[in-house]
Amino acid sequence: MQQELFIYNTLSRSKEKFEPITKGMVGLYVCGPTVYSDVHLGNCRTFISFDLIYRYLLHLGFKVRYVRNVTDAGHLEGDRDEGDDKFAKKAKLEQLEPMEIVQKYTVGFRDVMREFNALPPSIEPTATGHICEQIEMIKEIIEKGYAYEVNGTVYFDVEKYNKEFSYGQLTNRKLEELLEGTRELSGQDEKRGRLDFALWIQAKPETLMKWPSPWGWGFPGWHIECSAMSSKYLGETFDIHGGGMDLQATHHTNEIAQSQACNHKAPVNYWMHTNMLTVNGVRMSKSAGNGFLPGELFTGDHPLLEKGYSPMSVRFFMMQTHYRSTLDFSNEALQASEKGYARLMNAVKTLESLKTASTSTSNITELKQKCYEAMNDDFNAPILVANLFEGARIINSVNDGKETITVDDLQLLKTIMHDFVFDVLGLKAENANAAHDKALQGVMEVILEIRKEAKAKKDFATSDKLRDELAKNKITIKDTKDGVNWSIEE
């Protein structure tokens, strides 16, 4: 079943056959979070999308080195090449050391990813852990003549670079067009060109996070970390670089420029961009104020949410939309996914108790084929899901005795369902505790209501029996003047 995998490449704006640099191996780099606040759901969507991609590559048998960085320094507020570092700013607000901020939100981010059942990357390098590499790279860019220093700050010379390379290739734009969209340089600007961006930024006296460099104390610009770390772990040219679409125009464009200036070759063969998550048609973002945290989503504790949704039903919700499409968020859509997810998981459970027959009424091999075709076509998870529902239909029909299946086909069906539902889509049976607790609560309410009615009718035989039988099951009932309490003995 080794068909060809096709990937939509932002560089060419088309689906291309995927051919790794080294047979059987894939180098994958994804721009990770900036850990200066809680991740919101929009961030999660990107990482869950790439988790699907990572999982499918693994499923196909590739040895994948998946690098996802953690930006813990150098990400400025505003593109003024000045101002406070995000971490330092937040640190002042929270009265914490910058690295306390980093630690706090890094841990939070990993917890959330675990809840969504996202596999950890092979390497999660941090910007602060690779200051030397970044400095070395900046030095090299200066040596090659594509950067210049002004008062301890180093800028990338975009116009010079553009003379030999193509700066706007990722967004298919010409330099002149890009220039039109930028403001004029004022007399106070240190930059030579309007599009020039900082590689290294001079520290101010109050800057908390700073390192020594050939240009004095300072800190790295945002874009250089990804170039430095991706080339360190994946080589000067690697297979796939991914990230959210919002990074395409600036961050990734600058990454290409940095690496190309340094090595004189394209750093990445396939650029992949995931689309945004919207709420009521508007992009979820920090500035729009319509972003909610994963925790709020799980508990339902947010004005936009009617109720809580489990991590797996949210993950399933995301899997029903292609990664390159925007995904609009609504309670109705989420509830639909919740039910669909339950139906799929029920079918997988039913699979274990199916009876076999001498013939099959469904073509399981064809189903398998369709599943692979869907995923090989640029990771089309929605179509995969549709095929899995066809599998669910078959399972239920066999279970009802309306269809039959052979031993071999049943085995194949089990393989398909398990491989794709668990390994590829990354779904898992929900931790049953929450559901059980809720169910138990309901059961107890029913029992206590019956007991209350019995007591009202002075049917104490029944009421006492209920209390005694529950006690035998380690559930204690206490009548108080405010009503009935119950608890479970530990």
Added chain:
RNA sequence: GGUCCUGUGGCCGAGCGGUUAGGCAGAGCUCUGCAAAAGCUCGUACAGCGGUUCAAAUCCGCUCGGGACCUCCA
């Protein structure tokens, strides 16, 4: 202003030249003590107007919506 993306049945969302996407909701039927679950059947959707074609949701043009990026964000 510039560069793009997009408009699919009640909702979400695939498809992107000829074939039932799928899920949720709704209606009917089967099953069933009742209910649920499950299965079957059903709405015959592609913003509007033109054009290309034997054939268009799918290609082209125009009109009208929605959104993204160009400024920190996955």
